[in-house]
Amino acid sequence: MRNTLTRISSSSPKGFCPSLRHKTILNHLAHCQACETELSRLIHHSQLVLKPTPKPTTDPSEFEAFRARLQLPPEPDIQFDFGDSIGPFELVGKLGNGGSSTVYECIDTYMRRRVAIKVLNPRLFDSSSLSRLELEARTLAKLDHPGIVRAFEIKPYHYPPYIVMELAAGGSSANLIKKSPLAPALAARLVAGVARAVQHAHDQGILHRDIKPSNLLVDQPFDPNKPIPLDISLKVSDFGLARLMGSDSIISSIHAIVGTPAYMSPEQSCGNQNKVGPASDIYSIGVVLYEFLIGRPPLVSDNTMLTLRLVNEVEPLAPRLILRGIPRDLDTISMKCLRKDPSERYGSAKELADDIERFLENRPILARPIAPALKVYRWCNRNLALAVSLFGILTLLTLLLALAVTFAILQNDLRQKLEASATLYKNAATEVGLESDAFRTLFFSSIRSLSNFAGDLDNVQNHRDAVMLSTKAKDEYRNLINSYSKRPSLRKEIKGDRIDVWFRDAMALRNVGFIDQSMTILNRICELAYLTKPGDDDYLRIISAGNRSAQSIGRILIDQQRRNEARDFMHKAWKAIPFDPDLPGLVPLNLAERRSLLTTLLTTIDNIEDNPTATQIKADLESINKRTKAVLNQQSLQPPVALN
Secondary structure, eight states: OHHHHHHHHTTOOTTSOOHHHHHHHHHHHTTOHHHHHHHHHHHHHHTTOOOOOSSOSSOHHHHHHHHHHHSOOOOOOOOOOTTOEETTEEEEEEEEEOSSEEEEEEEETTTTEEEEEEEEOGGGOSHHHHHHHHHHHHHHHHOOOTTBOOEEEEETTSSSOEEEEEOOTTEEGGGGGSSSOOOHHHHHHHHHHHHHHHHHHHHTTEEOOOOOGGGEEESSOOOTTSOOOTTOOEEEOOOTTOEETTSSOBSSOOOSSOSOGGGOOHHHHTTOGGGOSHHHHHHHHHHHHHHHHHSSOSSOOSSHHHHHHHHHHOOOOOHHHHOTTSOHHHHHHHHHHTOSSGGGSOSSHHHHHHHHHHHHTTOOOSOOOOOHHHHHHHHHHHTHHHHHHHHHHHHHHHHHHHHHHTTTTSTTTHHHHHHHHHHHHHHHHHHHOSOOHHHHHHHHHHHHHHHHHHHHHHTOOSOHHHHHHHHHHHHHHHHHHHHHHTOGGGGSOOOGGGHHHHHHHHHHHHHTTOHHHHHHHHHHHHHHHHHOOTTSTTHHHHHHHHHHHHHHHHHHHHHTTOHHHHHHHHHHHHHHSOOOTTOTTOOHHHHHHHHHHHHHHHTTOSSGGGOHHHHHHHHHHHHHHHHHHHHHHHHHTSOOOOOO
16 A cells, blocks of 8 residues: 555655655554555545546646556455465465455464455455445344354455455365265255244345355365264355345345356346345255255256246256155255245245254145146146137047056957047147147147057057057057148248247157158258348347257257268358347347357367368357357346346
8 A cells, every 4th residue: 555655656746745745654654553544445445546527638648648647557466375464364275266255264363263254356446346345244244143154354444355254164065965965854954054044134134145055154174075974054154145125225236137047046037136035045045955955956057048047937857856765845845945936935934944844853844746737727827718729639638548547448449449539639630720839839748648658558469459559559640740740831931930939840850759850840940041131030030040950950960970961061051141249139048059059060070170160160159259248248237137
């Protein structure tokens, strides 16, 4: 700080401190801690950067030179090593770091105790960052619970600013599941303690908004190669993204989406801060419980945008379907926390903790899974008109399933009933029409059921009629698919506003084994993408579908060991589909689809380092990555908006 004052005064113009007075001030500061602290605070708040009016009275070149002399250079990064001091604390080791701060393990030389020091990144020395650090410390000071890391003191005007916090010797709870998931009883007990601590924060009007294993610290050291001690507990830490309930004030900086995607609730991932409440923290606790039981979060992808879409649109798979040893009651508790509608989760973190303790004490839990009938009722409410039109088809599907159950009893007349049901099913599908998205989903689901039914009939080898009936079922299965893929509407021109529907059709045909029919549709989508150009109607929709279709064809050809054909086709798509990363209107998802096509193309090229085509592809990928970062940075500066 004194170096800063010296640097300014050495070239100061009229109005700044003279040399003699400057020396007097420095001598005073050397013996007055209060003055030095206050001056340090003023420097960090103001940054000593002049912002003159846009119309200087002097010559512009002289004015710029004058401003450059008064502009402080950016603060360099600060690196601490073992044995260094941070204020009165001696550094022992580094515990972890994030985008805005680094946490060190230190020894308090006055109190002779080990503490954790959270140090602000020097590049974030501005008034908003310091205010955020102060608010985080004040938030921790309001919380007094054994399950929450305590804050001892804050030095916002120290260089660098830091918070002194309680040390959790075991580190992040993510280390508990590095080798294998936790035992159900241990996972339940740890999560119940976390829920109690979060309830205490809610009682003080504070939402955490970033609950995840890396922010849950183990209270005692443990050896990952040995059995985990049964008496460990977790402490909630890092309230850097916390928010005060009933207020628009946010302790972290305001972004459209705040938190870690895989642990965010659906309402939080949409960026709608008005809907974020205690239920959002309960969802995150449910994700932690799921990860402790399974070893990974329920909905996660290597692509951030895809993870956000999964959180909003996809129902997670129940833990018991992955690991059969998980108790049913604990499975039910976890899935109740992960429901999309906040009103269907636990009413409070205390209710969640109480239900987990009922499970640990072998008492009946209060949570109940959603009944299948209720799921169907909700879907019908959202799609009332479509539900009426599909009622007849569902009835026919039920008849097919009933025939499968009663096959052993009704073996003599099963052939006639199956043939009649298949005919009715085909006629009903033709009458209702094949243009509804929901109907297409049901249609292919029915095809898979019919295929499974035909496979079951193959197991009956001692009856000639059973073999004939299996052949009939397989023929009907092929006929239904062929009639679908050859329907008159497929021969019409594919238009941009329906191109996503055709792409989903092609993927459905591929999934049920009709690769040739799938590739026919994908090729037509690519041909439409080749002909489009910026300014056309549905341009973004068409190039998006074209990139996805070209990549899908490439992967199909690679799976068929036709690597050269895959390379040639994707190379053609790369050159033929117009794509400008800087085109207005492109969103991260469009850029991600183009990136996936080019990445898949690179896997088919031999000798990438010496290949000029590979070099050009890498250059395109670099421009796409830069554009993606620019779009995301621009979005982070906008007010919160809901994701579509």
